[in-house]
Amino acid sequence: xxxxxxxxxxxxxxSGILKDPILWLLVSxxxxxxxxxxxxxxxxxxxxxxxxAALVGLLATGMSIVLITGRIDLSIAANMVFATxxxxxxxxxxxxxxxxxxxxxxxxxxxxxxxxxAVSIMTGVAIGIVNGIGVAYLKVASxxxxxVSLTALRGMGxxxxxxxxxxxxxxTFNWLGDAVLLGVPVSFALFIxxxxxxxxxxTCTTTGGRLYAIGxxxxxTLYSGIKTKRYIVTAFALSGFFATVAGLVFxxxxxxxxxxxxxxxxxxxxxxxxxxGVALGGGTGSLWRVLLAAVTFAAGLNLLAIWGVPTWYQNxxxxxxxxxxxxxxxxxxxxxx
Amino acid sequence: xxxxxxxLRHGTWTGFDGFRHMAAIxxxxxAKPSGNRPAWPALPAVGDLxxxxxxxxxxxxxxxxxxxxxxxxxxxxILTAVxxxxxxxxxxxxxxxxxxxxxxxxxxAVLSTVxxxxxxATGSPFLIIGAVLLCGLVLGIINGxxxxxxxxxxxxxxxxxxxxxxxxxxxxxxxxxxxxxKIAEFMWFGRGTVFGVPVPIALFALMALIxxxxxxxxxxxxxxxxxxxxxxxxxxxxxRVDRVKIAVFAFCGVCAAVAGLIESARLGYINxxxxxxxxxxxxxxxxxxxxxxxxxxGSVFGALVAALIIGVINNLLNQMGVSFYMQQVVxxxxxxxxxxxxxxxRKFVK
Numbered sequence: 299x300x301x302x303x304x305x306x307x308x309x310x311x312x313s314g315i316l317k318d319p320i321l322w323l324l325v326s327x328x329x330x331x332x333x334x335x336x337x338x339x340x341x342x343x344x345x346x347x348x349x350x351a352a353l354v355g356l357l358a359t360g361m362s363i364v365l366i367t368g369r370i371d372l373s374i375a376a377n378m379v380f381a382t383x384x385x386x387x388x389x390x391x392x393x394x395x396x397x398x399x400x401x402x403x404x405x406x407x408x409x410x411x412x413x414x415x416a417v418s419i420m421t422g423v424a425i426g427i428v429n430g431i432g433v434a435y436l437k438v439a440s441x442x443x444x445x446v447s448l449t450a451l452r453g454m455g456x457x458x459x460x461x462x463x464x465x466x467x468x469x470t471f472n473w474l475g476d477a478v479l480l481g482v483p484v485s486f487a488l489f490i491x492x493x494x495x496x497x498x499x500x501t502c503t504t505t506g507g508r509l510y511a512i513g514x515x516x517x518x519t520l521y522s523g524i525k526t527k528r529y530i531v532t533a534f535a536l537s538g539f540f541a542t543v544a545g546l547v548f549x550x551x552x553x554x555x556x557x558x559x560x561x562x563x564x565x566x567x568x569x570x571x572x573x574x575g576v577a578l579g580g581g582t583g584s585l586w587r588v589l590l591a592a593v594t595f596a597a598g599l600n601l602l603a604i605w606g607v608p609t610w611y612q613n614x615x616x617x618x619x620x621x622x623x624x625x626x627x628x629x630x631x632x633x634x635x
Numbered sequence: 636x637x638x639x640x641x642x643l644r645h646g647t648w649t650g651f652d653g654f655r656h657m658a659a660i661x662x663x664x665x666a667k668p669s670g671n672r673p674a675w676p677a678l679p680a681v682g683d684l685x686x687x688x689x690x691x692x693x694x695x696x697x698x699x700x701x702x703x704x705x706x707x708x709x710x711x712x713i714l715t716a717v718x719x720x721x722x723x724x725x726x727x728x729x730x731x732x733x734x735x736x737x738x739x740x741x742x743x744a745v746l747s748t749v750x751x752x753x754x755x756a757t758g759s760p761f762l763i764i765g766a767v768l769l770c771g772l773v774l775g776i777i778n779g780x781x782x783x784x785x786x787x788x789x790x791x792x793x794x795x796x797x798x799x800x801x802x803x804x805x806x807x808x809x810x811x812x813x814x815x816x817k818i819a820e821f822m823w824f825g826r827g828t829v830f831g832v833p834v835p836i837a838l839f840a841l842m843a844l845i846x847x848x849x850x851x852x853x854x855x856x857x858x859x860x861x862x863x864x865x866x867x868x869x870x871x872x873x874x875r876v877d878r879v880k881i882a883v884f885a886f887c888g889v890c891a892a893v894a895g896l897i898e899s900a901r902l903g904y905i906n907x908x909x910x911x912x913x914x915x916x917x918x919x920x921x922x923x924x925x926x927x928x929x930x931x932x933g934s935v936f937g938a939l940v941a942a943l944i945i946g947v948i949n950n951l952l953n954q955m956g957v958s959f960y961m962q963q964v965v966x967x968x969x970x971x972x973x974x975x976x977x978x979x980x981r982k983f984v985k
Contacts, residue, residue, distance in 0.1 A: 372915075432971075442922050442974060445915055446967040453963030461960075561911060565738075565794055578788055610805040617798035624787045632786075 320573065320587060324594040331601045338604055345483050347600045348593070352489035353548055355592030357563055358570035359493055360540030362588045365571055366500070367533045368513040368580025369433060369440035375563035376451035377425050377538055378545030382555045383455050385418030386464045405462055411470035419542050425451065426538020430531030448564070455557035463556035466549060475550035485547040490589070492543065496536070497585040509533055513580025569620050570595050575627075686925065686940045689973060693947045701954050709950065711833060715901070717946030718835035719894040721939065723913070724920040725846040726890030728938040729883050731921055732850070734863040734930020735782055735789035737887045739774070741913035742800030744895030745906075747771040749804040751821070751896075752813030752905035760820030768892050774800060775888020779881030797914065804907040813905040825900025835897045842890065846935040849886075859883065863930030920945055923970050944969075 331338035357374050364371040386401075389409045393400035400409030407414075425447065432443040477484045500506035511519045512526050520526050549555040574591030576583030598619070602612045697704035723740050730737045751767035774796065781792035815821040827834045850856045861869040862879045870876045899905045924941035926933025948969060952962045 438971065438974065439928060441928055442970070445918060445922070446971050448915065449919065450964045450967035453960040453967070456960035457958070457964070565797075568790075568794065572791055578790060608806075610802045610810075613798045613802035614806070617795040617802065620795040620798075621781065621787065621792060624791050625781075625785050628786050 318587065318590065320575075320590045320594055324590060324597060327594065327597045327601055331597070331604065335601075335604045338601065341481070343600065343604070345478060345481075347596050348486040349483045349547075349551060350600065351593045351596035352483065352485040353544055353551075354563070354566055354570055354595060355489050355589060356492070356540050356544035356547065357567040358574065358588050358592055359489075359496060359585055360537035360544075361564070361567040362571045362574065362576045362583050362585060363496070363500070363509065363540070364440070364533050364537045365568075365576045365578060366513045366580060366583050367509050367530055368516065369530065369533065370444065370568075370578070371426075371429065371534060371537045372441065372444040372564050373425070373429060373447040373451060374537060374541040374544075374567060375560045376448045376455070377422055377541040378548065378563075379555065379557060379559050380451040380455045380458075381418045381422035381425065381538075381542040382545040382549045383458050383464070383557065384421040385414045386466075386555065387458050388417045388421075389414045401464075404465065406465040406467050408467050411468050415470075415546060418546060419539065422538040422542025422545070423535050424538070426535040426541070427531055429538070430534030433534065434527035434530040452557065459557050461557060463554045465554045467553070471550040471553060473550075474547065475553065485551070488543070488547065489592075492540070493585050493589050500585060505529065505532070510581055513582070515581075566595075566616075569616065573620070573623050686923075686937060686944065686973070690940055690944050690947065693944065693951065697947060697951050697954075700951075704951075704954075711836070713943075713946045713950045714836045714839065715833055716949065717942050718839040719898045720913075720917060720920060720945070721839050721942035722842045722890050722894045722897070723917040724924065724938045724942050725842055725935055726887030727917050727921045728924060728926045728933050728935055729846065729850065729859065730789075730887045731926040731928060732859050732863045732930065732933045733880055733883050734866065735880060735884070736918075736928065737778060737789065737793045737884060738914045738918075739778060739793040739796035739800060740887065740891045740894075740917055741910040742797040742804070743771055743774045743888050743891040744898070744913070745909050746774065746800040746804040746807075747892040748895040748899045748905045748909075749808045749813070749907050752815065752899075753807060755813055755815055755818060758818070760818050763815070763818060763821055764824075764896070767896055768889060771888040771890075771892025771895070772885055773888070775885040775891070776881060778888065779884030782884065783877035783880040801907075808905075808907040810907060812907070814903070815900070815905060816903055821896070822900050822903070824896045825898070825902070835901065838893060838897060842893065843935065843939050850935050855879075860931055863932070865931070919966070919970055923973055944973075 328339075337343055357378065360374055361371055386407050386409075390401045390407065392413060393409050398409075400407060402408055429440075429444055429447055432438045432447075433440045436443075438446075474484055479487050482490075500509060508519065508524050508526075508529050509532070511524065512529055516526060545555075548560065552559075570591045571583070571588055572578065573595065574583070574588035576588065595616075598615070599612055602615060607615075694705070703709055723744075727737055727740065747767045747770040750770045751763045754763045754766050757763070778789075778793055778796055781787050781796075782789045785792075824834055824838070829837045850859060858869070858874045858879050861872070861874055862876050866876050869879075895909075899909070920941045921933070921938055922928070923944065924933065924938035926938065945966065948966060949962055952965060957965070
């Protein structure tokens, strides 16, 4: 979508929202769920579903921002685990400097959550910036750059933990992972707020518009005097930020973190972004639809789990739905053009 | 006026294509028309030779540090360890040359061997090995049809295939491993020898020769590179681009089946949860081998050398007692260092 088309499509009309096939998919999943299981619409299940949606949705949002600029970030899953691990390790080290033991018996982390969160986010954003510099300034293809950092981060995660898990203890983690605000889990509320802010940033600010412009036509953007490189670094930094927030939500929910977690989540994030209509080629995509796609994805998986479908069949369903969704979009596109 | 080192900076010295070939993704828009250079490589490009230089340097260091490095025994260890991933990298390289990508190799390898494992009870090696290869071929063809006929981006369709094949492998096997140890012919793929050469290494060499022949042959090789270089131009000049893509995906599926066969025979059991993250390792070798994800460039010879480089590095690090996880970090950095030079002159890259 060009900038002009995007501008004309900007008012989020109710009729436009109602035309969205993902919304109808979500509605039909919820109706089928409510009809087939008395537990599907129970408060506990919905909260569970929304927590899952928040995790994959945060990852997919970061991925979408990078995809919009026409790049790809494969390192998000490794980044989210590595950033939280570094958060624990560095916080514990700071504690040792001040003669406080923040890693107690059984590898349990009891340190300051504020320091932990700050260090994690700084690590995640720094990794994103390194990826961005590699892609924009050193001109390594994003696929390769982030593949390399994926491998390196996974390895360094093991080195930092020796493969053992850290257990997290503290009120903040309980709150972030388990608490419910007005019927909505904290992690999902966080997800909604971040998506709203980022959606505003992408659609209503110059910087955001330039990110779309870079994805749409990079040469033209460069020739109109926009310093594309910085914007690409920004996109990767945002992706690193979202990956870290996903990592924080994830670890707060599990109350533990280890290097082997979240294998393959980068692929789930790509799948959600694509179902949400983000084009792999760049220039197109709306975070609002990514949010819908994340909730739909989680709702569908939750429905399968409630039916007692084994995980393997769930994976089968994910793959099949992905192919069908993209094939349908493809046929729709062909019939329109 | 040309400066003395212009060719070094821009890689434009006629006949010296090294740095452009080392670039992992050629900027297709900025790529110059190939001039009097044939559209498909007739001889190993200089970029491949620079990778060979890296390999020789690594081997020299290895032999200097550990005098037994070049012993037949250690070479056997290195080559056997790298045979499976190398064969996968050949298939992946051919897919990448056409401008597509195949993320499903791990799923295809697992599902094919699991299907073979289901037939162990029949006791017929012909049936088992045939089923493994056929399954790889069929999955590859499905990948190809989804990409070339249905028109789904290969990143998405093979990603979905990875999930589907892995899930089917678990469903078919009930999550249980199968033990093919009684089937001597199956085990031969991992542990047998041909004329004193272990079968994995022999297969590695054989697949290398087949792929070299396919990519260098005047007809198929030219179609392959033309498809990746500019699919529309290739189509307009009478190449059936969709068939080329399906053929290449089918070949990659067979490569995955062969690699699965080798690895499960080496281990002595068929594991439905095998090879997590294998596709990314294979891609790393492919990229190190100089294939451009944008399509149209890359060579099987490069992939062969890249597989050897990875094998030698891992072997060296093992001998130094470096932990497996540190090895991941080192391998990642080596890929970055080998892939990075020669990219400066490009305007931007995706």
